[in-house]
Amino acid sequence: MTNDSQLVPVVAYARISADLARDGHGVEDQHRVNDETAATLGLKIVHYYTDNDLSAAKADLVRPDFEAMLRALKAGRLPDAQPVRGAIVVADDRLVRRVGDYERFVDALTYEDGRVYADAKGLKDLYNEDVESMGLFGVVIAKAEVRKIKRRTRRSHRRRAEEGIPVGGKRPFGWKDDKLTLEPDEAALLAEAARDVIAGKSLHSIQLRWNDAGVRTVHGNEWRSRSLKLALWNPRLCGWRKHNGELVRDVNGLPVVGKWESIITPKEWMAIDALFSARIGPNVKADGTVTDYRTPSYLLTGILRCGKPKGDGQICNAPLRVSARQDLSGGYVYQCPSRSMGGCGGSARNGAKVDEYITEAVLAKLEERTAAKTQLDAEWGGQEELDRLMLKQRKMLQAWQEDQISDELFFPENHKMESRIKVLRKERTQHALQVQRASVVTEDVRKQWYSGKLDMAQKRALIREALHAVIVLPVGGGGRRPFNPDLLVPKWTES
Numbered sequence: 001m002t003n004d005s006q007l008v009p010v011v012a013y014a015r016i017s018a019d020l021a022r023d024g025h026g027v028e029d030q031h032r033v034n035d036e037t038a039a040t041l042g043l044k045i046v047h048y049y050t051d052n053d054l055s056a057a058k059a060d061l062v063r064p065d066f067e068a069m070l071r072a073l074k075a076g077r078l079p080d081a082q083p084v085r086g087a088i089v090v091a092d093d094r095l096v097r098r099v100g101d102y103e104r105f106v107d108a109l110t111y112e113d114g115r116v117y118a119d120a121k122g123l124k125d126l127y128n129e130d131v132e133s134m135g136l137f138g139v140v141i142a143k144a145e146v147r148k149i150k151r152r153t154r155r156s157h158r159r160r161a162e163e164g165i166p167v168g169g170k171r172p173f174g175w176k177d178d179k180l181t182l183e184p185d186e187a188a189l190l191a192e193a194a195r196d197v198i199a200g201k202s203l204h205s206i207q208l209r210w211n212d213a214g215v216r217t218v219h220g221n222e223w224r225s226r227s228l229k230l231a232l233w234n235p236r237l238c239g240w241r242k243h244n245g246e247l248v249r250d251v252n253g254l255p256v257v258g259k260w261e262s263i264i265t266p267k268e269w270m271a272i273d274a275l276f277s278a279r280i281g282p283n284v285k286a287d288g289t290v291t292d293y294r295t296p297s298y299l300l301t302g303i304l305r306c307g308k309p310k311g312d313g314q315i316c317n318a319p320l321r322v323s324a325r326q327d328l329s330g331g332y333v334y335q336c337p338s339r340s341m342g343g344c345g346g347s348a349r350n351g352a353k354v355d356e357y358i359t360e361a362v363l364a365k366l367e368e369r370t371a372a373k374t375q376l377d378a379e380w381g382g383q384e385e386l387d388r389l390m391l392k393q394r395k396m397l398q399a400w401q402e403d404q405i406s407d408e409l410f411f412p413e414n415h416k417m418e419s420r421i422k423v424l425r426k427e428r429t430q431h432a433l434q435v436q437r438a439s440v441v442t443e444d445v446r447k448q449w450y451s452g453k454l455d456m457a458q459k460r461a462l463i464r465e466a467l468h469a470v471i472v473l474p475v476g477g478g479g480r481r482p483f484n485p486d487l488l489v490p491k492w493t494e495s
Helices: 025-041 064-075 099-109 129-162 184-198 203-212 225-233 266-277 351-372 383-401 407-440 445-451 456-466
Strands: 008-016 043-052 086-088 116-119 122-124 279-281 304-306 321-324 332-335 348-350 467-472 488-492
Touching: 008 025, 008 064, 008 116, 025 043, 025 086, 025 116, 043 064, 043 086, 064 099, 184 203, 184 225, 184 266, 203 225, 225 266, 266 407, 332 351, 348 351, 351 445, 351 456, 351 467, 351 488, 383 407, 445 456, 456 467
Parallel strands: 008 043, 008 086, 086 116, 304 467
Antiparallel strands: 116 122, 321 332, 332 348, 467 488
């Protein structure tokens, strides 16, 4: 019988890319094979290194136990000073999938002479250049196979998307487990929420209403603004499909219609897409105006701007904030923040009076626009140009594929057309937003305003339909002065 002290001390390594059962059985099986290999070859495993549920093919993914094993091999000992003279794995592809990692492993193992390396097939002499080259060749083959698998997976996902087949995973909120048939109660909630968002309601107010009513996500969690936004922004709601962040389109450039039942119309989803796409950061629209994520408490916060001149002749332009003042009618004032808060502290106005005046000015402006154009043209004016460009692009692509035009002509022209097509599609979605909002907010906007049916977020949405901002000019002279509406300068949007 061989004495343990005569056995060569080695470490064992096991890895599996995906532990779907989350029970570690895959790496445990590998270590059992490593134990059998060690017993057969007269080796003694002094430490087990394990990277469970970790890929070896991703360059940016760190495998903690693999790195620890390399350190132990190069040092020739474990952190507790126990000697290490080699390593055992089930197979090379469990050890590495990338050439660079294989080279690092060989360098660490052969840092001293006399080290051993073994897999389930037996010992390998990594000091032999031919064996090392074969090992590198095997890694290259394994890496190529990984790439082939990824390409096949991507092609499969793309094919399913183009055929309108639902993706795997848990059912989406609004549909039953087959992902095709609507779950009536959830679908009704999504439809109502979509139209509320188009009408100007905040996601936060909808989220609170759902949570208070006991509505939960498919995972049984309370709703958050982000999860609600993602649910409403998913083109699945109108029967379309996204793949890698882009709408899946057919050869004619039209969105592919999925096999599932839809909840809202494509125009409604395009309106939502226009709203959310315009948000380039927290509370900021692409045009620089503010978007409400939470239901606000006051009508004109973020809209009123300080108009007091600075030393260089430019106005302060800081957004006015709200401060409680019990000595005033309404009980609050809009005021410029202090210098330490980014303002000048030089402007303040009675909040209730400012709200009343700007409300009437906005309603008058909206009524004036309604009178000038009694209804919004439901047909978008750029459709003819978009259709023409898409047809031209298809013809040019066909000509290029048939070698009738050169690369030098095709690629620059195609890029220009694609850029223009993207602009036109964006304009189309913006138009869809206006059409849908107009269908929700009727012509009798004054009656709606004072009926109590509009919440604060919807009122602010209407104000932003008419206004970019309101500049609050300084009173001058010091002391309290009567309210002067002439010192409020509205900056109107185009009709």
